[in-house]
Amino acid sequence: MKIAVIGLWHLGCVTAACLAKAGHDVVGYDNNAEIIQQLKIGKAPLFEPGLDGLILTMQQQRKLKFNMDANHITDADIVWVTFDTPVDQDDRADTLWVEAEIKKLFPYLKNDGVMIISSQLPVGTIDKLHKEFTHCLPKNKITLVCIPENLRLGKSIAVFSHPDRIIVGLDDLEKKSEIQTLLKPISENIVWMSVVSAEMTKHAINSFLAVSVTFINELAAICETVGANAKDVEAGLKTEERIGPKAYLRPGGAIAGGTLMRDVNYLEEIGKNKHRETCLLSSVIKSNHYHKQWSCRKLLDVLKNINGKTIAMLGLTYKADTDTLRRSSAIETCEWLAKEGVVIHAYDPGIACLPPQLAQFISIKHTVADALKTADAVIISTEHPQFQELTANDFCQSSIKQIVLDPSGFVAKKLMNDSRIQYFSVGVPS
Numbered sequence: 001m002k003i004a005v006i007g008l009w010h011l012g013c014v015t016a017a018c019l020a021k022a023g024h025d026v027v028g029y030d031n032n033a034e035i036i037q038q039l040k041i042g043k044a045p046l047f048e049p050g051l052d053g054l055i056l057t058m059q060q061q062r063k064l065k066f067n068m069d070a071n072h073i074t075d076a077d078i079v080w081v082t083f084d085t086p087v088d089q090d091d092r093a094d095t096l097w098v099e100a101e102i103k104k105l106f107p108y109l110k111n112d113g114v115m116i117i118s119s120q121l122p123v124g125t126i127d128k129l130h131k132e133f134t135h136c137l138p139k140n141k142i143t144l145v146c147i148p149e150n151l152r153l154g155k156s157i158a159v160f161s162h163p164d165r166i167i168v169g170l171d172d173l174e175k176k177s178e179i180q181t182l183l184k185p186i187s188e189n190i191v192w193m194s195v196v197s198a199e200m201t202k203h204a205i206n207s208f209l210a211v212s213v214t215f216i217n218e219l220a221a222i223c224e225t226v227g228a229n230a231k232d233v234e235a236g237l238k239t240e241e242r243i244g245p246k247a248y249l250r251p252g253g254a255i256a257g258g259t260l261m262r263d264v265n266y267l268e269e270i271g272k273n274k275h276r277e278t279c280l281l282s283s284v285i286k287s288n289h290y291h292k293q294w295s296c297r298k299l300l301d302v303l304k305n306i307n308g309k310t311i312a313m314l315g316l317t318y319k320a321d322t323d324t325l326r327r328s329s330a331i332e333t334c335e336w337l338a339k340e341g342v343v344i345h346a347y348d349p350g351i352a353c354l355p356p357q358l359a360q361f362i363s364i365k366h367t368v369a370d371a372l373k374t375a376d377a378v379i380i381s382t383e384h385p386q387f388q389e390l391t392a393n394d395f396c397q398s399s400i401k402q403i404v405l406d407p408s409g410f411v412a413k414k415l416m417n418d419s420r421i422q423y424f425s426v427g428v429p430s
Contacts (some may be wrong), residue, residue, distance in 0.1 A: 001182055004076035006105060007083035008035055010046045012119060015082045017051060018160045020058035020186035028066045039066045042400055045325040048156050068106045078182060080116045095121050095307045106133050109142055116145045116176055123199040142174045145179060146195045148202035149150055154321030165189040169198025171363060193393035206263035207281060212248035213255050214287040220251035230427020231409060251427035252408030254291040256318060256329035259422040278417025292329060295379050295405050296336050298424050302403055303377065307341035312375035315382020323350040330381035347371035349384055354394050377403035385411045392418040
């Protein structure tokens with residue numbers, strides 16, 4: 001099938017490359033000339049393991065091409081919308097921008113064609129877009145389909161190519177066989193539902209995960225005060241058959257990145273508009289915001305006065321195996337530390353230099369040892385695998401004081417029981 005993938009940030013690049021690998025003829029469209037130029041030489045705008053190589057290979061095999069001329073989407077069997085929905089510092093999404101970009105495509109869509117929307121948008125948006133299309137082009141027909149985005153940074157290619165299942169929201173059943181043909185090389189395990197149910201399912205999944213994360217972190221905070229170990233409690237929860245081993249229950253950092261909290265905010269806003277209380281979801285937002293300050297509170301507990309102290313941040317990116325700093329909790333912590341007069345030394349294997357606004361208060365180092373040198377305390381903020389290779393000696397030889405904050409317990413096995421180190425982790429008694 002001929003597929004046009006629209007919007008080439010992380011979601012779009014993965015979708016385009018994986019659809020091409022599945023055997024489809026794919027054109028990726030974006031109106032950003034720099035992104036298109038980089039993609040043509042096999043360079044995605046955001047690092048994802050294996051993505052650059054896959055993009056280059058698919059272009060060499062002539063299954064994938066990139067263009068910024070919307071006329072190239074007119075003969076596509078299916079147009080797949082993959083704009084990354086931007087969020088602000090309060091996890092509020094700019095959905096109007098995404099809607100406006102989708103509306104710009106209306107004149108180029110094939111009559112009686114199919115448009116799949118995977119961008120994260122509030123429930124009801126696709127119906128609104130369908131009415132807009134009908135108003136703008138009353139003589140034409142379009143089928144709008146919802147396939148909620150299901151990627152995970154660092155594992156996106158595997159998740160897209162081998163999903164547990166694919167949720168498809170489709171109201172026009174005449175197009176069902178067309179969607180089955182599209183998805184058959186990827187998975188035949190399709191959960192069919194209405195468009196509005198698929199939109200709501202995406203909100204439900206992310207909100208449920210957000211509730212799980214905030215639940216275990218609140219529980220962990222209480223564990224610290226009563227002498228219980230939240231890791232033991234986690235094991236107890238996951239061996240309960242009504243909960244299960246894959247439950248999103250792991251004491252550690254707060255929710256960051258915007259993806260989960262964006263959907264919580266969507267539902268809270270919808271609840272307000274529909275005059276329905278969302279007591280639980282509103283509490284998730286408040287609880288997560290409080291937990292973001294765990295490292296800050298712990299530093300104040302241990303060091304008392306942190307003005308003028310030097311703190312080493314190991315990891316700055318949103319998560320391991322990415323190079324994105326957008327909505328990173330580590331950056332938020334650094335911003336707070338800087339306001340408190342802290343000197344910040346940082347090391348991240350995926351970051352060679354920082355944007356000017358961050359470089360004003362974060363000194364990037366090129367080795368772990370340089371970051372640790374003269375540090376009064378260390379925060380393990382991103383779970384980069386190489387940090388697990390560090391030993392207690394690495395910290396003791398480089399730091400003035402061996403104070404290590406490791407919210408998720410990532411290096412606990414190496415450091416937790418070493419008497420030379422004051423080690424702190426979420427949910428573990430001091």
